[in-house]
Every structure is written in C-alpha cells, then in structure tokens.
Amino acid sequence: MRTPPQRMAGTINGMISREEVEHVAALARLGLTGEEIDRMQTQLSRILEAIAQLRDVDTSQVGPTAQVIALENVMRDDVARPGLSRDAALANAPQREGSLLRVPTVLPEGR
Amino acid sequence: MSNLPLLDRTIAEVGDLLRRREVSSRELTEGCLERIGRDGERLNTFLALGPDAALAAADVADRALSESDDRPLLGIPYALKDIFVTRALDHEGRPNGGLPTTAGSRILEGYRSPYASSAEERLEAAGAVLLGKTNCDEFAMGASNENSAFGPVRNPWDEALVPGGSSGGSAAAVAAGQAFFALGTDTGGSVRQPAGLTGTVGMKPTYGRISRYGMVAFASSLDQCGPFARSARDCAQVLGALAGHDPRDSTSVDTPVPDYAAQLSGEVKGMRLGVPREYFVAGMEPEVEERVRAGIGVLEGLGAKIVEVSLPSTDSGLATYYIIAPAEASANLARYDGVKYGLSAGADDGLENYFRTRGDGFGAEVKRRIMLGTYALSAGYYDAYYLKAQQVRTLIKAEFDQVLADVDAILAPTSPTVAFPIGAKVDDPLAMYLNDACTLPVNIAGLPGISVPCGLAEGKPVGLQIIGRAFDEGTVLRVADAYERAAGFSELRPPTARA
Secondary structure (H helix, E strand, O other): OOOOOOOOOOOOOOOOOHHHHHHHHHHOOOOOOHHHHHHHHHHHHHHHHHHHHHHHOOOOOOOOOOOOOOOOOOOOOOOOOOOOOHHHHHOOOOOEEOOEEOOOEOOOOOO | OOOOOHHHOOHHHHHHHHHOOOOOHHHHHHHHHHHHHHHHHHHOOEEEEOHHHHHHHHHHHHHHHHOOOOOOOOOOEEEEEOOEOOEOEOOOOOEOOOOOOOOOOHHHOOOOEOOOOHHHHHHHHOOOEEEEEEOOOHHHOOOOOOOOOOOOOOEOOEOOEOOOOOOHHHHHHHHOOOOOEEEEEOOOOOOHHHHHHHOOEEEEOOOOOEOOOOEOOOOOOOOOEEEEEOOHHHHHHHHHHHEOOOOOOOOOOOOOOOOHHHHOOOOOOOOEEEEEHHHOOOOOOHHHHHHHHHHHHHHHHOOOEEEEEOOHHHHHHHHHHHHHHHHHHHHHHHHOOOOOOOOOOOOOEHHHHHHHHHHHHOOHHHHHHHHHHHHHHOOOOOHHHHHHHHHHHHHHHHHHHHHHHHOOEEEEEOOOOOOOEOOOOOOOHHHHHHHHOOOHHHHHHOOOEEEEEEEEEOOEEEEEEEEOOOOOHHHHHHHHHHHHHHHOOOOOOOHHHHO
C-alpha cells in the first residue's frame, strides 16, 4: 500500500521535482505510472511557469472573488421530500451487499 | 423560405412547417436519425442514441401539434452533450430504457443515472425530441474533443480537422444536420469555441441563468449550460425554455426570464458596441482578424456606434482560469472513488483502490488538471496560486463591469484560429489552452456571450463573439440576430449537410 512521500521543498520557479509530482499525485489519490510522472513533471512545470505571470499583477488592494453572482447563503425550508429510492441510489455501485455499499478494507487488521 | 434541405434549416422555419402540418415531427426525427446513420459514426458525434424513445416522443408531439399546441420547440429533434445526466433507472433501480451518461470518460462507462438533469426535464416539458447524447472532451476538459475516451469528433467542414471542444459532438451534430439544436456546457469557451469552429451559433448564458442540476460538474463557479443552433433566434427559443430558477441549484438566480425572441428587433442603430484592443493580439490568424473586423463593420453599417475599449487584464485571463478551473475540478472529481458508482479497480485495500481506479479511469488531460488543481490548493501554495487567481478574477470582472457601463455589448473574436488538424496540439497542453484565450475571461466574469458565424477563412468557419452584461442575454441575442440578418452567413452549411 502506498504512503504519501515526505513533502519536499518545492519551488514556484523553475521545474517542479519528481518527488513533488509524486506528493501531489498522492494527495489527489491518483495512480500514475513512471512514464506519466515524467511527462507530468515536464508539462506541469511549463504550465506553472506560464501561470507564474500572475505574480506581476498588483493585487495588494484587491479582495478575492469566489463566485460572481450576488447570492449568499441560499436557504430553503427544511421539509421532507421524496428522494431516490435506496435501490435506485445503489444501482450503480461496483460492489453492493443488500442495501449497503461494499467498500474495500480501509483499516487492515493489525494496524 | 430557405432553399436548404429540410434538415439543415432553422427551428423557426421547421417549426412553422410543423405548426402548419406540412411536415411531422416523426419525419424530422426520422430524417435526423438517417443523417446520424449516414454520417454519425464517421464524425463520431454521438455516444448514445435513443431512436425508439425519440420516435415515440415525436408521435406525442405530432398529436399535440394536431391540437394546435404552438410551443416553439414542440416536436423539434435535439441532442444533449453527454455531460447532462439522463434518467436511465426506474424507482426500483432497474434500467428504464433511458440513455447512459459517460461525461466522455471511461470512469463513468456504463453509468445509468437514477435522476434526470434539469435540462432534460425542461426540454421534455417543452415538447422537444431527444435523439441522443453527444461526444465531448472527458469531463468537458478540452478545446478539440480529442480528450474524449471514446475518440475524437470530426469537423463536418473538413473531417481531418477538430470541431473544437469540449462540446464538439453537439457542435458537429448541429452543423451536420443531425439535430436542430443541441446543448453543451461552457466553462471556458466549450460552447462558443466549437460553435465558431463549426459555423454554428453557440451561446453561454450568464452564470446562474440556467440550472446546473444534473450537469456533471467540472468547475462549479464557471460552468454554465448553453445551446447550439443555426440562428440567434433559435438560441433565444432554447434559452427561453431552459432559463429560470431551480431550487435544486442554489446558484441558479431567481430573476425574471424575458421573452427573448420578442427582443430580436433587428435594430442596433444607436447602440454602443465596444471592441477591446487586447483581443486582437499576436497569435491570431490574420484572416480570422479580417473576418471579425468585417463583422464589426457590418454592425457599424447598421448604425451601431463602434467604440474602442480596453480590458487590460485580458492577458491574465488564461493563467487565472488555469488555476481556478483545475482547483475546482480537483475537488469535484474527488467523487470518483470506485465505491459509489462508475469504474472500480476492485483492489482489496481502500487506498490502493482509489489510486488504481482513478489512475485507470481518467485520461491524460483530466489527470493533468487534477494534478494542477491539487498543487494550487496544497499547503504552502494556496496563497500564491488560488488566492492570487481569485484576486485577479476580481480585477477581470471589474474591468468588464466598467466597460459594460459605457457600452451595450462587446465584440471580439471567438477564437484566435480556425479549426486545426486532429493531432496538431495534443502533445502541447499550453498551445491547446490558448484556443480559449478569447472566451475564458467571459466565464471568469460570469457574463453572457454568443458566437455567430462571420464567414470563412480558407474554407473554415470563423466566429464573431458578442459579450453582454450579466443577465442581459436579450441584448446579446438582439445584436447577434441583427448581424445575422445583415451579414448573409446564416445559410453557411458544411459539405456533409448539403450532400
């Protein structure tokens, strides 16, 4: 089983390290082949280099925008409504046991 | 009346014929299915077809038409991008004959949704006839449709070329006479850009205008549903059927929906239309610029006042987008875990099952964006990337607001280039991302935009983009419609359609 590698000292400039790519892939729970990691290292470095131009934009007086419409805390009445049946909700499950989703072992014995 | 074959005409025209009972919805539906049968596999436009359900819906529409039901989309065959879920299970969880949903991804191959998207429901209520689900870039991430797990879509104008993306199947289906309209989704240009590259009309409404309920999520603060059709008037009718508040999408805005078709006066005299100088930049093909400038000239000739304007942060749009969109995507795509639905590697260990399911199920571009987004959100980088991008987003939006306080709408190219050969940019993500340089700032600001055909460059379609104020789709459509009527490109159709 995989464990996330130790965080490496990353750098915003230049090439990101192979360890950094492996660390991010581990955070994203994304299995990458050795070849994919190599390609990702090159491609992400180039994209991050292009993105780094934002550092030159003066945002010292600017707040962040998370979304653009003037809506906040949209509420609705807390009333029961018909929803999906259990069978419909579980119909796409890769593994099912009766009315439950079956999941792989999360905590192996002895840990 | 147009001399085009029936299947290549507008909704407005065939709608008149339907209401006069000169043609039936069944005939139109059979015609579309024949076109799909003839060209569909080659163009790779559809991922799923429902001919029996379509013909049944057409018969229901024909009965309503015979009782003088005059809803504008009644009996009109259409297609949905395979990013909208379509109900495919009954209450007991058994297949109900509905269409599967893949989002162009192997990770959802075989997925059958237990519920319908708002778009499917509203178009069903409008009496439109669903033909099938169209091919698209995986999870709507792409500008060429080459990122579909089910193969690229081909451009009906030249099958060696891409149709644009991510809604490439919807664009190509409408261009090739396989459907009278289609829905796409537009996160950074995924409706407008393929519309431009296929000579169709494609609109991205204001963020919040149409419910996103049942749209497979990519970047939730940018995603919006939009129509492809063959005229601005047709887009207005589809928008009218889809727009409006839906309590199931808390970001859908409860604001009145005007009668969009009624606003198409053909008049732009006295309107102020802004042309941002930053949108005509290096990397733009000269012939594309010529066509777009000529299009602007047409509107000037109609009496609009053309004003040069400046959107200085345009240059930062791409970088801002490629932080925000992947960040949101990395969070949204965490749900594909091999446990609840979709592909599962079947590993015994929980963590290993995540790694292998996601490693096997996602394609290269989706992995790239998950990595980029996870990186931008990870400890130590959040402020430098994600927060910074959100601050620049404020600047981009403020500049649009300032310009749109002075002009009624903005005119720009849809894309810097015409359609390019399949394979030309697949190994260069940054070159691919540049395709959306003219469209993605509009998503960052949440504004409505449309692409209308403004002629051909070396035989390939060019799109003119019209951008408007938030929730002012009416003005955008009015300018687009006036342009179409005057410019004479409204009957441009690819060779596959005319054959």
